[in-house]
Amino acid sequence: MIDNIQIGDFTFATLLDGVFPCGPELIQAAASTEGEQLFLGAGLPPIGPSPEPINAFVLKRGNRLWLIDAGCGRQLGPDFGKTHAALEALGYKAEDVEAIVLTHLHEDHIGGLLTDDGAAAFPNARIIVVSEELAFWTDPTSPAKNPDEAQAKFDVVQSALKPYEGKIESVPADSAIEPGVRFVALFGHSPGHCGVLIEGGGQKLLMWGDIAHSTLLQLAYPHWSIVFDFDEGMAATTRRKLLAQLAKEDTLIAGSHVRGIGRIRSKEDGYVLQLIEPGIA
Numbered sequence: 001m002i003d004n005i006q007i008g009d010f011t012f013a014t015l016l017d018g019v020f021p022c023g024p025e026l027i028q029a030a031a032s033t034e035g036e037q038l039f040l041g042a043g044l045p046p047i048g049p050s051p052e053p054i055n056a057f058v059l060k061r062g063n064r065l066w067l068i069d070a071g072c073g074r075q076l077g078p079d080f081g082k083t084h085a086a087l088e089a090l091g092y093k094a095e096d097v098e099a100i101v102l103t104h105l106h107e108d109h110i111g112g113l114l115t116d117d118g119a120a121a122f123p124n125a126r127i128i129v130v131s132e133e134l135a136f137w138t139d140p141t142s143p144a145k146n147p148d149e150a151q152a153k154f155d156v157v158q159s160a161l162k163p164y165e166g167k168i169e170s171v172p173a174d175s176a177i178e179p180g181v182r183f184v185a186l187f188g189h190s191p192g193h194c195g196v197l198i199e200g201g202g203q204k205l206l207m208w209g210d211i212a213h214s215t216l217l218q219l220a221y222p223h224w225s226i227v228f229d230f231d232e233g234m235a236a237t238t239r240r241k242l243l244a245q246l247a248k249e250d251t252l253i254a255g256s257h258v259r260g261i262g263r264i265r266s267k268e269d270g271y272v273l274q275l276i277e278p279g280i281a
């Protein structure tokens with residue numbers, strides 16, 4: 001399995017922030033015979049959970065350095081927040097990050113924007129986020145209009161973005177970020193949830209954000225939702241449409257909660273991720 005790759009002039013590298021247990025309490029449809037079969041088939045207990053990653057990503061071209069998402073920082077406890085160490089281990093410095101492209105504003109993607117004492121962890125970076133997502137989480141009337149979303153989630157967004165005030169760029173979904181890099185609207189998991197498509201040298205790689213939180217469960221059964229979905233129906237429709245499209249394409253995928261990089265292929269009624277291995281990318 002490989003998790004770093006060259007797409008044209010771009011270097012794309014995975015930064016593992018932490019690993020979370022994904023079981024039927026998060027994907028409730030997995031409390032079923034079908035779920036048991038998948039867990040057992042993966043060598044796990046019949047009720048799981050499956051260990052799933054939280055990833056951020058480096059995108060580099062020449063001497064320009066971007067991040068896609070920032071990991072969760074300490075939001076989820078001491079076992080998380082390893083994005084910074086992973087970045088340094090690859091030889092990069094937080095000060096050199098020019099921009100951070102955010103797929104959406106959930107805590108496991110933005111907590112890492114802050115140091116432990118609440119300052120900007122990437123002092124020279126600007127934030128690039130889709131307008132629909134930014135508007136939802138920063139509109140003061142949103143919490144009252146969306147009582148299902150905990151106030152704490154709005155508070156996390158506010159504190160994560162605060163040190164970047166004046167350096168936040170919001171762009172429409174599906175718009176270009178840089179030549180060869182664009183947002184792809186994949187709404188549903190959050191109001192403005194997007195993937196990031198990287199194109200170069202005749203290759204495409206889609207970092208699909210939170211299209212799946214468990215490839216084990218949600219590629220076999222794409223209609224299975226996770227409790228974190230803002231709009232479960234829309235998230236499932238988005239996932240099914242995207243998987244059907246990717247199954248016919250050569251596009252590589254990476255994900256915030258996906259191990260490795262690969263291609264989506266059809267299998268029975270669902271899909272599988274065919275990971276690329278060293279030497280056959």
Ligand SMILES: [Zn+2]
Nearest residue numbers: 106108210256
């Ligand atoms: Zn996530």
